Amino acid sequence: MDASKFVMDNIPEVIDEPGAWVGPDIQAAESWIYHLSDEELAEIDSALNHIKAQNLEIPFAAEQFPLPKLSSRLDDILDSIENDLGLALLRGLPRDRYSDDDCAKIYWGIGSHFGNPVSQNSRGHRLGHVRDEGKSYDDPTARGYQTNQKMDFHTDLLPVDVLGLFCLRTSKSGGESALVSALSVHNVLYEERPDLLEILYGNFNMDWRGEEPEGEKPYFTVPMISQAGGKITSRYVSRQYFESTSRFGDDIGWTDEQRDALNFVQEIANRPELRLTMMFQEGDMQFVNNHTTMHSRTAFEDFDEPKLKRHLLRMWIAVDDKKRRPLSEALSDRYEWVRRGGFPEKQEHAAQI
Numbered sequence: 001m002d003a004s005k006f007v008m009d010n011i012p013e014v015i016d017e018p019g020a021w022v023g024p025d026i027q028a029a030e031s032w033i034y035h036l037s038d039e040e041l042a043e044i045d046s047a048l049n050h051i052k053a054q055n056l057e058i059p060f061a062a063e064q065f066p067l068p069k070l071s072s073r074l075d076d077i078l079d080s081i082e083n084d085l086g087l088a089l090l091r092g093l094p095r096d097r098y099s100d101d102d103c104a105k106i107y108w109g110i111g112s113h114f115g116n117p118v119s120q121n122s123r124g125h126r127l128g129h130v131r132d133e134g135k136s137y138d139d140p141t142a143r144g145y146q147t148n149q150k151m152d153f154h155t156d157l158l159p160v161d162v163l164g165l166f167c168l169r170t171s172k173s174g175g176e177s178a179l180v181s182a183l184s185v186h187n188v189l190y191e192e193r194p195d196l197l198e199i200l201y202g203n204f205n206m207d208w209r210g211e212e213p214e215g216e217k218p219y220f221t222v223p224m225i226s227q228a229g230g231k232i233t234s235r236y237v238s239r240q241y242f243e244s245t246s247r248f249g250d251d252i253g254w255t256d257e258q259r260d261a262l263n264f265v266q267e268i269a270n271r272p273e274l275r276l277t278m279m280f281q282e283g284d285m286q287f288v289n290n291h292t293t294m295h296s297r298t299a300f301e302d303f304d305e306p307k308l309k310r311h312l313l314r315m316w317i318a319v320d321d322k323k324r325r326p327l328s329e330a331l332s333d334r335y336e337w338v339r340r341g342g343f344p345e346k347q348e349h350a351a352q353i
Contacts, residue, residue: 010227011190011197011201011227011232012190012232013190014187014190015183015184015186015187015232017183018083018084018085018086019084019085019086019181019183019289019292019293020181020183020184020186020187021085021181021184021276022181022184022273022274023179023180023272023273023274023275023276023277024272024273026085026276027276027277031085032080032085032087032088032089032276033088033089033091034073034077034088034089034090034091035091035092036070036090036091036092036093037092039069040067040069040070040073041092041093041094043066043067043068043069043070044067044070044093044106044109044110046066047065047066047067047106047109048065048098048102048105048106048109050064050065050066051064051065051105051109058104058105058108058126058127059108059112059117059126059127060108060109060112061112062109062112062113065105065108065109065110065112065113067109067110067113071113074110074113074114075113077090077287078114078115078162078319078323079323081114081162081287081288081289082161082289082319082323082324082325086181086288086289086292086293087179087276087286087287087288087289087293088286088287088288089278089284089285089286089287090110090284090285090286090287091281091283091284091285092283093106093283093284093285094283095167095168095281095282095283096282100168103166103168103283103313104127104166104313107127107164107166107285107313107315108127108315110285111164111315111317114162114164114287114317114319115161115162115317115318115319115320115323116317116318116341117315117316117317117318118158118160118316118317118318118338118341118342118343119316119341119342119343119344119345120156120314120315120316120342120343121211121343122210122211122213122343122344122345122346123345123346124343124344124345126315126342127313127314127315128313128314128315128316129311129312129313129314130165130311130312130313130314131146131309131310131311131312132146132147132148132300132302132309132310133146133147148171148299148300148301148302148310149299150296150297150298150299151238151295151296151297152236152238152239152240152266152296153178153180153236153265153266153269153270153294153295153296154236154237154238154294154295154296155182155234155235155236155237155290155291155293155294155295156237156290156316157206157211157237157241158316158334158335158337158338158342158343159233159235159290159291159327159331159334159335159338160290160316160317160318160338160342161289161290161291161317161318161319161324161325161338162287162288162289162290162315162316162317162319163287163288163290163295163314163315163316163317164285164286164287164314164315164316164317165177165280165285165286165287165312165313165314166283166284166285166312166313166314167280167281167282167283167284167285167286167312168282168311168312168313169282169308169309169310169311170279170280170281170282170310171300171301171302171303171309171310172300172301172302172303172308172310173300173301174298174299174300174301175279175280175297175298175299175300175310176277176278176279176297176298177277177278177279177280177286177295177296177297178275178276178277178278178295178296178297178298179275179276179277179278179288179293179294179295179296180269180274180275180276180293180294180296181274181292181293181294182233182234182236182291182292182293182294183232183234183292184274185234185265185268185269185274185294186225186232186234188268188274189264189265189268192268193264196260196261196264197225199257199258199261200223200224200225200261200265201223201224201225201226202223203221203222203223203330204221204222204223204224204242204254204258205219205220205221205242205245205248205252205253205254206219206220206221206222206237206241206242206245207219207240207241207242207244207245207247207248208220209240209241209244211343211346213337213343213344214344214346218248219245219248219252220333220334222235222330222331222334223235223328223330224236224261224262224265226327226328226330226331227328228326228327228328228329229326231325231326233291233292233325233327233328233331234291234292234294235331235334236262236265236294239262239263239266242254242258242259242262269294269296280312287317289325290316291325291327292325316338316342318338318339318342
């Protein structure tokens with residue numbers, strides 16, 4: 001049987017699991033916002049003091065950042081990220097009470113209760129920094145988090161299970177965060193352009209943009225949509241990762257049909273009736289399911305003073321196999337890099353945690 005026909009004959013007409021939400025339905029309800037209580041804040045303070053007393057630095061294990069009661073709530077939040085809405089915002093940390101280093105330790109401690117934070121780039125960052133480094137998408141080795149430019153709706157480069165962001169400092173203007181359910185995008189595609197689904201279930205070449213592990217080709221191949229165990233996952237990466245593959249040869253670059261399909265995905269994702277939007281407050285922690293939830297950001301303008309510039313911390317978190325969403329065999333090679341700890345550090349980069 002033709003593989004594409006098999007795919008089209010076996011995809012659902014409607015995905016009706018909780019992760020197939022539409023923004024306006026959950027925007028006002030705010031069921032995805034978890035406010036830290038005074039008791040939970042006291043536990044965080046106690047765990048931070050424990051880390052300092054032991055002279056521990058990142059990376060430290062979850063058990064070294066004890067959260068006796070909050071950890072149970074974090075388990076519930078992780079279950080929601082994996083099996084329900086696919087997103088959560090943890091709010092209420094009094095940012096002005098803590099130094100940047102304190103915030104990093106708190107964020108790492110909380111994130112480590114979800115799973116194992118892995119390396120996000122060839123610099124070996126397990127706790128990454130999202131800030132404008134003066135780079136542009138015109139640079140084929142630049143990644144979106146190093147610019148102040150608007151981002152496509154996307155999932156992150158490796159198929160890590162949970163993506164986390166911590167807001168250290170906001171921008172002078174702009175930088176609004178937006179989320180959209182990739183499952184709802186799938187539903188719209190099925191209704192409006194089912195012909196494009198066949199293309200999106202096929203293989204696409206994506207540019208590593210200079211961060212390929214040693215021995216890998218400078219590009220890799222994955223489908224944009226796949227399914228396993230009755231669950232659909234998406235691997236939509238920003239279009240720049242497809243555009244730049246043409247530098248490896250015309251046969252490597254995306255086809256006109258692939259371009260049209262990905263452009264239509266972006267058109268759907270940007271519809272106001274699908275999007276959930278938020279402006280980060282300093283101290284906010286956003287966590288999303290990187291297999292079912294796409295994220296984007298508007299362009300932003302920074303303050304002139306370096307110490308005031310927009311700065312987010314980021315984690316890529318690998319979740320225990322018993323808790324995470326099942327992934328298809330088509331993603332197994334990519335997920336193997338997650339199991340190995342994420343991007344291997346390249347020798348030309350100094351180690352930075």
